[in-house]
Amino acid sequence: MQGEKIWLSPPHLGGSELKYIQDAFDTNWISQYGSNIDAFEKTIEDYLGYDSFVTALSSGTAAIHIALRLLDVKEGDFVLCQSFTFVASANPVLYQNAIPVFIDSEASTWNMCPNALEDAIKYCLQQGKKPKAIIAVSLYGMPFMVDEITEIAKKYEIPIIEDSAEALGSKYKDRPCGTFGDLSIISFNGNKIITTSGGGILISRNQQLTDKALYLATQAKENRDYYSHSEVGYNYRMSNISAGIGRGQMEVLEDRILKRRENHSFYNEIFKNYDEIDLFAEPNDDFYSNYWLNTITIEENNYQITKEKLKKIFIENNIETRYLWKPMHLQTLFGGYKFFGNNLCGILFDKGLCLPSGTNLTDESKSKIRDLLTDIRV
Incomplete structure (x- = not known):
């Protein structure tokens, strides 16, 4: 830590x-x-x-x-x-x-x-x-x-x-x-x-x-x-x-929205160099997200980068992350109920991670996160 x-x-x-x-x-x-x-x-x-x-x-x-x-x-x-x-x-x-x-x-x-x-x-x-x-x-x-x-x-x-x-x-x-x-x-x-x-x-x-x-x-x-x-x-x-x-x-809501969106721009600048990592983003101009949490999905890659590996790196550096929501139809509580679709949400859960997105994320914290993410291919 x-x-x-x-x-x-x-x-x-x-x-x-x-x-x-x-x-x-x-x-x-x-x-x-x-x-x-x-x-x-x-x-x-x-x-x-x-x-x-x-x-x-x-x-x-x-x-x-x-x-x-x-x-x-x-x-x-x-x-x-x-x-x-x-x-x-x-x-x-x-x-x-x-x-x-x-x-x-x-x-x-x-x-x-x-x-x-x-x-x-x-x-x-x-x-x-x-x-x-x-x-x-x-x-x-x-x-x-x-x-x-x-x-x-x-x-x-x-x-x-x-x-x-x-x-x-x-x-x-x-x-x-x-x-x-x-x-x-x-x-x-x-x-x-x-x-x-x-x-x-x-x-x-x-x-x-x-x-x-x-x-x-x-x-x-x-x-x-x-x-x-x-x-x-x-x-x-x-x-x-x-x-x-x-x-x-x-009274500070508009500022909080802007800060979350600034966090998204911060992560976008980092992940634009990673073909194997996708930052979840607005699909078109009809959508305006507060980017409450910034989330990524990780495709199979030659660098053996996985959500588990990333989470471990962050834990070792005292940074909280979280896996994406586990779909309800995969939960024991709801196992007996009908589900319609092709399990895209299950696939997202398998390869996704939520990243620090607080509106009080400091420049120092961002610098630490940037350094860790820059080195993940090593």
């Missing part, structure tokens, strides 16, 4: 977060109510535009779960899920005792393959049940194929839950991620581009749905003079403290 650790994607505070946290203490709103929550939601609504209504929740996972409830997903229903993602995209389907059907990736964005999606829909219809939802993920900050997936969803009249957990600040055709789904979610976990220490939001274009989301997220309490409940609810509301952190983080 050498030097101070270089992390994959650590939190990066802007400095004004304490002001909003102090306000919560000064006003004694140390709870799931308070002015920070309202202001945080309004700030994000203004940032996203497109008639977005935001509900601040305890996590992105909670937001997906509430989205499934709003779409009346129940036991035995089919939900179409991207396989190449973090488990939080799919776990809420199991919370509802529904049936996840996993969809392969396509090569340009690594996100949901339209052809495999349509094959899966036809399979579900043959079983006598139309899927209740499509969960489309914008992986590593790269927008999914919005036009193609939306066209299929409209053709079969299936709502889209847009999982933009990793894609705040990303755009497709200059429209922000988080505004494409019938319902959309964003995560503010500690490793995301901005953080509330833990938290997420649910986004809709319908005030009534937003009101129902808040109702479900606060234990489904009915508006009476006593606690009255007629359906299951959850303790999913974001705290006023976390929302205060979020308010401060939103």
